[in-house]
Amino acid sequence: MKVISSSQLTNLINTGDVISMAALSSGNMPMALFKAIVEQFDHNSTPRELTFLLGNDISDFRGDGYDLDDFVKRGMVKRLITSIITGSPATIEAMRNGDIEAYYLPQGVIATHYRSQTPNSPGTITKIGLHTTVDPEHSGGKVNSNTTEDLVTRVEIEGELYLKYHFPEVDVALLRGTYADTKGNIFMHHESHLGEGYSVAAATHRNKGKVIVQVKEIVPHGQYSPRDVFIPGELVDYVVVNQDSKYHRQAIQTYYDPALAGHHQITEMREPYLEFNxxxxxxxxxxxxxxxxxxxxxxxxxxxxxxxxxxxxxxxxxxxxxxxxxxxxxxxxxxxxxxxxxxxxxxxxxxxxxxxxxxxxxxxxxxxxxxxxxxxxxxxxxxxxxxxxxxxxxxxxxxxxxxxxxxxxxxxxxxxxxxxxxxxxxxxxxxxxxxxxxxxxxxxxxxxxxxxxxxxxxxxxxxxxxxxxxxxxxxxxxxxxxxxxxxxxxxxxxxxxxxxxxxxxxxxxxxxxxxxxxxxxxxx
The missing domain is CATH 3.40.1080.10 (Glutaconate Coenzyme A-transferase)
Incomplete structure (x- = not known):
């Protein structure tokens, strides 16, 4: 594991790379890494032709950070594979216009497929998606007419029909944790949800890709229990310490609330009851x-x-x-x-x-x-x-x-x-x-x-x-x-x-x- 500054991300991500992450909205979103990559593009027009592989939408919502739209608006994205996009209007418009290739595939299939991408597995084969829009008998999950490659095929095993999902190998994992220790172990103490970051890191490591993790702080090895390690340091290549709190929000609404991380319980709801309607x-x-x-x-x-x-x-x-x-x-x-x-x-x-x-x-x-x-x-x-x-x-x-x-x-x-x-x-x-x-x-x-x-x-x-x-x-x-x-x-x-x-x-x-x-x- 190597600790680097965000400016040292230059050339770690190349044109044509497949990038994966494990974020939901602003939760677990490595926004400081996004900022560095976008600024690199603004300076030297690379990287381009990127493929993003995401389980969920990643959106800043607040308007003062960086998210998927910042990549799409600059023409950096060739292909998007995800399950849902609701908070990224520029990305939705690009899909609608056919400016990027796009697939909507089931979220659970995306989140769990990393474990099937090994030399000992035939890949992701499941009944999930049969007879729906992601079945190749319908659209195969393709969002627009410019999206032509089949990522989903039908297969028969012992007389039973299944779908096989053909996901690309990951070149770069952009992940986030709360802390990294001096051996590169990643801890999620302050995060509002855990995500699938471990599986993303493991799949990227197997593909000899780069695993880059944004954290709040580097702590001494042994400060936290080994039982709390979320991603072991053996799977982490680079760690970037974020310097600006707005690029590491626990949720859209807050930088850090201990109750959201499960560190204590609240006694009453933080939101009012629904209006009668x-x-x-x-x-x-x-x-x-x-x-x-x-x-x-x-x-x-x-x-x-x-x-x-x-x-x-x-x-x-x-x-x-x-x-x-x-x-x-x-x-x-x-x-x-x-x-x-x-x-x-x-x-x-x-x-x-x-x-x-x-x-x-x-x-x-x-x-x-x-x-x-x-x-x-x-x-x-x-x-x-x-x-x-x-x-x-x-x-x-x-x-x-x-x-x-x-x-x-x-x-x-x-x-x-x-x-x-x-x-x-x-x-x-x-x-x-x-x-x-x-x-x-x-x-x-x-x-x-x-x-x-x-x-x-x-x-x-x-x-x-x-x-x-x-x-x-x-x-x-x-x-x-x-x-x-x-x-x-x-x-x-x-x-x-x-x-x-x-x-x-x-x-x-x-x-x-x-x-x-x-x-x-x-x-x-």
Whole structure:
């Protein structure tokens, strides 16, 4: 291991290199390394033609640092392989225009594939992604027409169909830790999540690439327990000590909060309870599908606010929430508090979390939707002018037995709630329930072969996936079936002969009934 300054990064990264990292948003993002590489390019126009291999989006959000957009805007990036991009507008525009090649592949497959890239393994072969947009029978994960190389192929093993993912070897790992000791061992004491940095470093080392780690400080060997080593020094080539705190933020909102690193617990939520609105109504109804002791995966978007609701309803101790980045239990922040996760039961490496998920660790998943069709297929990744990617949606929705898809009935719909009285003020300008989805991220017919159950919860109605298609099973009180539900769908769903009303109590300003529902041990 060699300690270098950021200015000494010059020529460590070459034109055409494949670069990998293990960051999420600003968490674990080695921004000081980004700054040095971008400044090198501004000075001598290299490196170019880079490939970025990322499990998650990397975005500064605050506007005072460096992130993926800084590389893309300078024309430094040839190809991007990731699962999701939401906070990098210049990158999204470049993908839309075909200025860069781009692939959206399942997050769990990306995070765990490094372990399969060895001389003793045939590579990454899995059923995850079959019959979805990443299957070569669909788009193979290609984002635009300028992306032509097949990174996903179908293979048959002992009569079973699988997907084989062909990831490039990593030339440079850009990673981040809190401390490095004098032997190059990396510690993650202050980081809000662990990421898959160990696996990235190991794969890069095997490929005789360069492993570069940004840290806050160099400490004497032996100062910290060997049990706390996250990346052993044998896998680390270079360490750069960051000199500016804004380039090493623990989360978007803060440089360092000990509670975010699990060093102590807080006694009350740092964020206010959700305002009473349509999102809260949807979450209240969706949460009634929980059972006591469920291990729950919560997706981003509306479901990221599930923790907030559970705390308000004094029901957070009845289930264990899990975010696929490695967050288990606790109070999980949302909106402006995204990334601020407190009182965790455990935090695991990103890739280990996917091991947990792939080995039936979850009981139920709460996911979002952008489009749903008459068969129950779901699109979350590419619709209209949006091209967010699938994230961990495909991995999770093909492993868990019960799935709750939550979202508003339409885009732009407005409802008024007054002590249980519901009025549709605006029906909405774009339908989400369509004849055929633009992109298949959840394949309903394949889900049936896996024995999965799926529910679709909106503020006006609740649907269930059946072998015959989408079935309407509940309607909100005061809602007109024809005008407020069916007229906002491009197809007519099956209507249950036992169609019932959603509990009117959840449409009141105050509720307080969720804990009793969860403890009833009945998904209603």
């Amino acid at each position: 349509t999102r809260k109504v949807i979450l209240r109804r969706a949460a009634q599908l929980l059972q006591k002791d469920d291990v729950v995966s919560i997706g981003f978007g509306i479901n990221n606010e599930l923790s907030n609701l559970l705390v308000e309803e004094s029901a957070h101790d009845l289930v264990q929430l899990n975010i696929d980045t490695g967050v288990f239990g606790g109070m999980i922040g949302s909106r402006a508090y995204f990334g601020m996760n407190y009182n965790l039961d455990a935090r695991m490496r990103h890739d280990q979390t996917w091991d947990f998920i792939n080995n039936d660790g979850l009981d139920i998943a709460f996911l979002s939707f952008a489009q749903i069709d008459q068969h129950g297929n779901v699109n979350v990744s590419k619709f209209g002018d949006k091209m967010n990617g699938c994230g961990g949606f495909i991995d999770i929705s093909q492993t868990v037995k019960t799935i709750v898809f939550s979202g508003a009935m339409t885009v732009g719909g407005k409802l008024h709630y007054d002590n249980g009285e519901i009025e549709v003020v605006a029906q909405g300008h774009t339908q989400k329930f369509v004849d055929a989805v633009d992109n298949i991220d959840f394949n309903a017919s394949y889900a049936a072969t896996l024995g999965q159950k799926a529910y679709f919860v909106t503020e006006r109605a609740v649907f269930e996936l059946t072998p015959e298609g989408l079935m309407l099973i509940e309607i909100a009180p005061g809602i007109d079936l024809e005008r407020d539900v069916l007229a906002n769908m491009s197809f007519k769903p099956i209507i249950s002969e036992y169609l019932r009303e959603i509990n009117v109590a959840i449409f009141n300003q105050q509720w307080g009934g969720l804990a009793d529902v969860i403890k009833s041990h009945k998904r209603t």
